Amino acid sequence: MIDLRSDTVTKPSQEMREVMAKAEVGDDVWGDDPTVKQLEERAADMLGMEAAIFAASGTQTNLIALMCHCQRGDEYLVGQTAHTYRYEGGGAAVLGSIQPQPINNEADGSIALENILAAIKPDDIHFAKSRLLCLENTTGGKVLPLDYLEAATSLASEHGLVNHLDGARVFNAAVKLGVDVEEIAKYFDSVSICLSKGLGAPVGSVLCGSKTLIKEAHRWRKMLGGGMRQAGIIAAAGIYVLENNIQRLQEDHDHAALLGQELAKIPQLDVDLEYLHTNMVFLKSSEGDFIALSNYLEQRNILIDARYTARLVCHLDVSREDVLTTIAAIKDYYKVSE
Numbered sequence: 001m002i003d004l005r006s007d008t009v010t011k012p013s014q015e016m017r018e019v020m021a022k023a024e025v026g027d028d029v030w031g032d033d034p035t036v037k038q039l040e041e042r043a044a045d046m047l048g049m050e051a052a053i054f055a056a057s058g059t060q061t062n063l064i065a066l067m068c069h070c071q072r073g074d075e076y077l078v079g080q081t082a083h084t085y086r087y088e089g090g091g092a093a094v095l096g097s098i099q100p101q102p103i104n105n106e107a108d109g110s111i112a113l114e115n116i117l118a119a120i121k122p123d124d125i126h127f128a129k130s131r132l133l134c135l136e137n138t139t140g141g142k143v144l145p146l147d148y149l150e151a152a153t154s155l156a157s158e159h160g161l162v163n164h165l166d167g168a169r170v171f172n173a174a175v176k177l178g179v180d181v182e183e184i185a186k187y188f189d190s191v192s193i194c195l196s197k198g199l200g201a202p203v204g205s206v207l208c209g210s211k212t213l214i215k216e217a218h219r220w221r222k223m224l225g226g227g228m229r230q231a232g233i234i235a236a237a238g239i240y241v242l243e244n245n246i247q248r249l250q251e252d253h254d255h256a257a258l259l260g261q262e263l264a265k266i267p268q269l270d271v272d273l274e275y276l277h278t279n280m281v282f283l284k285s286s287e288g289d290f291i292a293l294s295n296y297l298e299q300r301n302i303l304i305d306a307r308y309t310a311r312l313v314c315h316l317d318v319s320r321e322d323v324l325t326t327i328a329a330i331k332d333y334y335k336v337s338e
């Protein structure tokens, strides 16, 4: 199977499994797991933050961050298409009593500064208290430029808000920009990273921030049912991917670029090449939805995420050969020769 549905579908390699099997462990709820601590220290260090906390998922680390920063009746400003608004089940509102203030995203994934400014509410008893700006990088595979991050977060700070980054794929952004991930993280009070996306770990996310924030995060993680015991077994995979799988993200970006450029030659397809920054290729078609294409590809052992638009994601279990096979299969489907 060539599975292009997401970069979450990667399977742990033999070497990663061996590292996991040998991990030193303890009860992490008691603070006894040396491997979890090592992962947290390493992640904090890489992001230039004081401390970090390991959790089961990015949904959980984002929710913990929102609950640390915002009290009941506060609100967070967030992109209309952001994961923390759209794809986390409304957790901030349901479990945190935090009101989302969604704002339209621009074509490049950013939220326009004037729209951020317009959404920040004055101190008035009619309004929720605007407390946090939440950005996402990468967002839909797009990289937000550093000068934008600086402008948006300083605008928020000037108005008394704190800044959180949903950095599920922040290493893709760093590799694309050719900077240390710290150069992105430095604008934020907290950053959540996913180990289980392009980096290839089977489970896990890390929230990084100040010591005070992470102390508070331990309480929320426990309350959310996220305290894990001998979690060193999965944390070991996290350390492994931070050590081995960051620079190689460039390969995924190269594969996605090749895929995008070739598919753009198919007249029936509209490929967004302008914003093909990292490992995701998005397709639209004048012919409607992609269900038939998806079924055709599945018979050829190729899986894509297809509805009205289609998404093809490159990751460490997709080789250049696989990309070429996929290009050929899609050209066959559209009866494009060459």
Ligand SMILES: *Cc1c(COP(=O)(O)O)cnc(C)c1O
Binding pocket: 056, 057, 058, 059, 060, 062, 083, 084, 136, 138, 166, 168, 169, 194, 197, 205
């Ligand atoms: C995947 C993802 C998350 C976290 O998802 P989990 O599946 O809960 O780990 C958060 N934000 C973005 C942008 C994501 O893509």
